[in-house]
Amino acid sequence: MQRQKNWFWLIGVLVVALVSAACGGQQAAQPTAASEQQGSNAAADGKLVIGVAHPDFDDKWLSYLQDGMEQYAATQKDVEVIYVDAMNDASKQLSQVENFVLQKVNAIVLIPVDTVSAPEMVEKAKAANIPIIVVNRQYDGVENATAYVGSESIKAGLMQMEEVSKMLNGKGNVALINGQMGQEAQIKRTEGNKQVIGQNPGIQIVLEGTGEWDRAKGMTLMENWLQSGQKIDAVVSNNDEMAIGAIMALEAVGKLEQTIVAGIDATPDALEYVKSGKLQVTVFQNARGQGESGLATAIKAARGETVEKFTWVPYELVTKDNVDEYIQKWQ
Structure with a gap:
């Protein structure tokens, strides 16, 4: 009888151990938000992943620029775009670009918070052999980026x-x-x-x-x-x-x-x-045009295609005489 009890006890211990191991394995497999982003690169699912370092989601004009990116991204089957908001904090944006580098995204689109911090972000991407496209905001030395898209x-x-x-x-x-x-x-x-x-x-x-x-x-x-x-x-x-x-x-x-x-x-x-x-x-200033061109350039660069160093989106004067033409552009 004692031997039978010992067998029951041993079987119970083994069952508990197996259940614990299974639960532990499931817990380890639970992805965090960060690991989900890191896992969503080209190596994981065959998609190109483009990281967009946005200076301020609350900026109205820049929201139209992002609309242009999102509309273009919707036409691309094998492209995933990750948007991050620096909240107008240059140090936060630098950290976000560094995270994109760690995630091994295929290309980065940078709309700089300011002109002082941008060169360091470009160098971080270049050191990792990741194409980086600067959009909308120029600065001295912008030619060191893979490309620039914007207006003068x-x-x-x-x-x-x-x-x-x-x-x-x-x-x-x-x-x-x-x-x-x-x-x-x-x-x-x-x-x-x-x-x-x-x-x-x-x-x-x-x-x-x-x-x-x-x-x-x-x-x-x-x-x-x-x-x-x-x-x-x-x-x-x-x-x-x-x-x-x-x-x-x-x-x-x-x-x-x-x-x-x-x-x-x-x-x-x-x-x-x-x-x-x-x-x-x-x-x-064609916000959607800049957004679309910026993302399109990043995708080309990620695929190893040659891109123009500078893509200029021209400004156009608007007065009461021609305003209806521009109202239609937003519809």
Whole structure:
């Protein structure tokens, strides 16, 4: 009887051990979010994996750029795209690019948070022999990336201010609203504005400040300027969102009709303001075109195909005369 009990006890121990091993094996096989991303590379399922380092998911214009990528990605059967949000933090974006390198993605699309940190990210990818495509934001040394896709920011500033100077008949007080200081678009668009102003002695900059690309911050900046009592004939903004904020502040005090307001990007919201006559000038920057071209270039590079070093997506001037044409582009 004792021997029988011992056998039952031994069988029980073996069953418990086998169940524990099976549970332990199942637990080890449970993938974390990180391992799921790491496992979704070309070696795992035959797909090309493209990592997109996005600076800020909350940026309205950049959301249209991502739309362009997503629409193009939907046409590609064997491509997976991973999007990450740096939340406008350059150190966070560097860490995200490093993670893409560790995951061994097939190519990286980088929309830099700023122009200072971008070169290090490019070098990280190049050291791992991963193609890296910079999109939208230029910087000195961008030619070290596999390719660049975007528009020449200085041209937007030139086109915008040339049209404003015509509306002012070469004479007036101008307030400049800058985007996030230090970013390529802010630097170059403002440089373009100031080149044109320098060629028109009757136009002077009386106020300049940053709205950080944001509508609410553009509105607050304009409210502060209005309280200063400074005469302003035109408000020239680095983007449409800040220009719309300025329009709201001007409307609130009944001064919009006496003030020219200009923006850049020709977003759907901005085009409605152009159509109503509240925003006199904007410059179309093809967000979806940049997104599509950027991702297409990354996919080609991932496949080992030759890509153009620079792909320029041109800017286009928009006024009330041609606004309907651009409204249709977004439909």
